[in-house]
Amino acid sequence: MMSYRIIDGKAIAQQVRDELKDEVARLKKQGIVPGLTVILVGNHPASESYVRGKMRASEEVGIRSDLIRMNEDISPQELLAEVRKLNDDPSVHGILVQLPLPRHIDANQVIATISPEKDVDGFTPVNVGNLVIGQDAFYPCTPYGIMELLKRIGISVEGKHAVVIGRSNIVGKPMSILLQRANATVTMCHSRTIDLPSYTKQADILIAAVGRAELITSEYVKPGAVVIDVGINRREDGKLVGDVLFAEVAPHCSAITPVPGGVGPMTIAMLLKNTVKSAKMHHRSASSNG
Numbered sequence: 001m002m003s004y005r006i007i008d009g010k011a012i013a014q015q016v017r018d019e020l021k022d023e024v025a026r027l028k029k030q031g032i033v034p035g036l037t038v039i040l041v042g043n044h045p046a047s048e049s050y051v052r053g054k055m056r057a058s059e060e061v062g063i064r065s066d067l068i069r070m071n072e073d074i075s076p077q078e079l080l081a082e083v084r085k086l087n088d089d090p091s092v093h094g095i096l097v098q099l100p101l102p103r104h105i106d107a108n109q110v111i112a113t114i115s116p117e118k119d120v121d122g123f124t125p126v127n128v129g130n131l132v133i134g135q136d137a138f139y140p141c142t143p144y145g146i147m148e149l150l151k152r153i154g155i156s157v158e159g160k161h162a163v164v165i166g167r168s169n170i171v172g173k174p175m176s177i178l179l180q181r182a183n184a185t186v187t188m189c190h191s192r193t194i195d196l197p198s199y200t201k202q203a204d205i206l207i208a209a210v211g212r213a214e215l216i217t218s219e220y221v222k223p224g225a226v227v228i229d230v231g232i233n234r235r236e237d238g239k240l241v242g243d244v245l246f247a248e249v250a251p252h253c254s255a256i257t258p259v260p261g262g263v264g265p266m267t268i269a270m271l272l273k274n275t276v277k278s279a280k281m282h283h284r285s286a287s288s289n290g
């Protein structure tokens, strides 16, 4: 038992949104209105709720947001045509295709069709490549939000051992790259790792993106570690929980993110930050061309 800090992602995300609100107000005086378009295929309840959160947050900071709804059974060609239309629309600075997509649609093909300059999720091959080689890019919002959280509460990762559980394209892989770029020593674990706790117990910073409710108990955590919980799982009793058994693990940490109110709100804040960045980039290149 030691004193630990609950990292208030909700409050820090609010701080980021407040800063963006000021920046958007300044851009509007120059005639630039940042625009985000979200494509939602089907009407899965969880996706509906996430998309609502993104639209609400956009409006709050003054970003124009549009939602394009498409039927669950549309053809891949129809979806690709919609993406291309948005690529060519100068009033759209950010394009987000909500995942997951129905099984008959190849998500990789859809992502690769999004213009890298409007890829505010940071999912396209160009942005992933630029991230890996250390060039400017749109960073995937969840790992970017985690780096921003750590920075804003004064936790340095330099020289520390960060252990990432999960190797998805959206969280685990880009997380490991951003941590390395910030001079952490990074270990990647995943579903086939043998003896997971033997690795996680060595982590100064533990990032749990496993997708299994409350898997991470205190046996997985070194005393004094910083624990970042990326999981969003609906328990049988309806409660939203992370990948970390919070009540048990928290007293062993120096700092820990809760679910809800931790990483989730930061993901959305960074999506807005990327959209504003895109609007500024498009304006710059439009002025230098004309």
Ligand SMILES: Nc1nc(=O)c2c([nH]1)NC[C@@H]1CN(c3ccc(C(=O)N[C@@H](CCC(=O)O)C(=O)O)cc3)C=[N+]21
Binding pocket: 049, 050, 053, 096, 097, 098, 099, 100, 121, 141, 232, 240, 259, 260, 261, 262, 263, 264, 265, 266, 267, 268
């Ligand atoms: N192209 C694409 N980009 C995404 O960024 C993307 C996606 N597809 N598909 C789904 C996941 C999930 N995701 C979340 C973002 C914020 C919260 C969030 O704000 N959660 C709140 C609670 C929300 C609740 O109560 O349900 C919190 O953790 O406090 C959750 C989930 C973005 N995703």
